[in-house]
Amino acid sequence: MYKELFINVLLIFTPIWFCQVFMYDRLFDRRSVPTQIVMGAFCGVASILCMLFPIITGNSGDSPFLWDLRWIPFLLAIFYGGTYGGATAFLLLIGYRLYVGSGSAFVTVLVDAVVFYLLFVPLHNWYHRFNRYQKVLISFAASVMTFSIMLISLRVYLDQENKLDFFQSYGSSLFPFMGICYVLATLVAVLLMENIIDNTRIRVQAKHLVDTSFDTIGIIRDNRWVFLNESGLKMFGATDERLIVGQPVTNLLHPDYHHICKESFTHIASEKQAVCQLEWQWNTFYGELLDTEVQFIPYTFENRSAIQIVIRDISARKQIESELIQREEQYRKLVEESPNIKFIVANGRCLYINQTGVTMLHAGDKSQVIGRPMSDFIHPDFHEVFNRNVQLVKHGLTAEVTEEKLIRMDGEILDVEVRALPTVYHGHPAQLIIVSDITELKKSREILQQSEKLTVVGELAAGIAHEIRNPLTSLRGFVQLFQYQAVSNNEEVYRIMLSEIDRINTIVGELLLLAKPKKMDFEDKNLLFVIEDVLALLQPQAHLLNIQFFTHFQTSSPFIHCAENKLKQVFINILKNGMEAMPDGGEIHIYVEVGQDQVSIRFVDQGCGIPEDRLPKIGQAFFTTKEKGTGLGIMVSYSIIDSHHGQMYFHSQAGTGTTVIVVLPIAVGTTITSPVKQLVEL
Secondary structure, three states, X not given: OXXXXXXXXXXXXXXXXXXXXXXXXXXXXXXXXXXXXXXXXXXXXXHHHHHHOXXXXXXXXXXXXXXXXXXXXXXXXXXXXXXXXXXXXXXXXXXXXXXXXXXXXXXXXXXXXXXXXHHHXXXXXXXXXXXXXXXXXXHHHHHHHHHHHHHHHHHHHHHHOOOHHHHXXXXXXXXXXXXXXXXXXXXXXXXXXXXXXXXXXXHHHHHHHHHHOOOEEEEEEOOEEEEEOHHHHHHHOOOOHXXXXXXXXXXXXXXXXXXXXXXXXXXXXXXXXXEEXXXXXXXXXXXXXXXXXXXXXXXXXXXXXXXXXXXXXXXXXXXXXXXXXXXHHHXXXXXXXXOOEEEEEEOOEEEEEOHHHHXXXXXXXXXXXXXXXXHHOEOHHHHHHHHHHHHHHXXXXXXXXXXXXXXXXXXXXXXXXXXXXXXXXXXXXXXXXEEEEOHHHHXXXXXXXXXXXXXXXXXHHHHHHHHHHHHHHHHXXXXXHHHHOOOOOHHHHHHHHHHHHHHHHHHHHHHHHHHOOOOOOOEEEEHHHHHHHHHHHHHHHHHHOXXXXXXXXXXXXXXXXXXXXXXXXXXXXXXXXXXXXOOOOEEEEEEEEEOOOEEEEEEEOOOOOOOHHHHHHOOOOOOOOOOOOOOHHHHHHHHHXXXXXXXXXXXXXXXXXXEEEEEEEEOOOOOOOOOOOOXXXX
């Protein structure tokens, strides 16, 4: 009896063993139909073999009582093979029983199989929602239920065969033993199956992770490859793993690293410690050279010591690093060889200066500049402006470009434009100061402005000559009168003569002031007096052209901080353009409107106007609407107004005249009593 029982137990475990060997990679995927069918086939064959080796436990009269564990593989087929697995095992079992058995035995097996199938197939999906211990309890209940149904079927079968005396004689001792064997065999089979599934799932998932890893993962033993994942085959360009597996590691390793490889393997074998990341180069079957990071870890493979190697392709990273280094070098050259001085400043001190700055400051090297306060290089007159712009940048605001003066190491002063921008230097906030040398540019501007002055003087010559000739004629007449006869009313004659002489002096003085080159010295001047001086200079030419000037001044008299002769040049350019736009005469109105901290001067003429599409080009060099114009007058005027921190606007339409608005800041300390107005509103 025990021999046959042992054989039955082995037959139960046979499908489990076959599943482990032949369905290793797919066993955990219970929704795979082919896997379920194969599982059912294995279990069905095991059930048939159990029937071929029945367990002999007693006799009934002259015939021994035979039983077996055929239903345990059938139960496994349903639980682990699902509908298809259970159906496959069912067909094999019933087909064999029909082939070898009698009619009543076949009916008994058929009834049992149908009952088991209908009971347990619906439990298949539900069964696998539980953990291993819950499955053991469910399997215990299922095996007890199965054994109970078997006993009922056996009772019916013995009743049909008139062998109930055996059931009554041996039932109390035989059937508990059979039940215990049945339940234990079921539970052991379930535990083994669950253990196989868990181990298989872990190993398959681990293999899946290795195969899908972006890094190359391999196993090395005795300096030869014994395993390499898919990423490794792709990295080395191998079409077949036999090109690498079994071959020496040094076949693909660059010769420069053979010695290091040997030392690493020796260290791992002796110390049993992982080797940190190393950068090695490998040859590929494509003929390329790969830059990689390599890490070695002690490993046990197939119960033998080995080395796990993890290789990461860093060729792309190396390429990017190389490009970044090249770009950094190019950027460094751009900064160092830039035509502008570039300071990096923090806390008022210079942290960096480019080579251009060293040259322009006449310093021996960068060490003579770095670390020094910026106040050593900025002219004292501009310390306040420079510090204000730096503070604006530090607080995230925008600082405008300012004209300042820079002091060289030899004491010479340069005219410069300074722009401050936020930056980060060595991980800390700082300010990038860009300094442009405009010394030559300012000289060019002076030459251009002087040229424009001479042009204006030449154009004014006719009117000025006419105005000077009139008082000279009067003076000549009075002198002749004194020569030939006595004049009774001497006081009136003297008054007229002095008035005419003063008029000549005024015109010539204004002409000299305009034409004479003069340094741009800023002083507080009364704006109304400046405008009146310009009108006095232009009045003779306006008289010839039948043009009248009308002024509209407020009661307040604003002072502005200006270079008087430069500002007069702007007003003359504006008024001359208006006069030239009115060949048939007309009126020019000058409005002065005072605001809280600004003053607006508005010039309104009755000329031909400027087409709207040409307005955006006003102020561009050599753009003019006059037949013999140069286009430089307004450009120079824009430059002068900008140097006074003001703005200039043009409003015009063809045929309706032109309005020019000049907005200038009022000098600090000037008290204005008039209300604030919108200065640029027409």
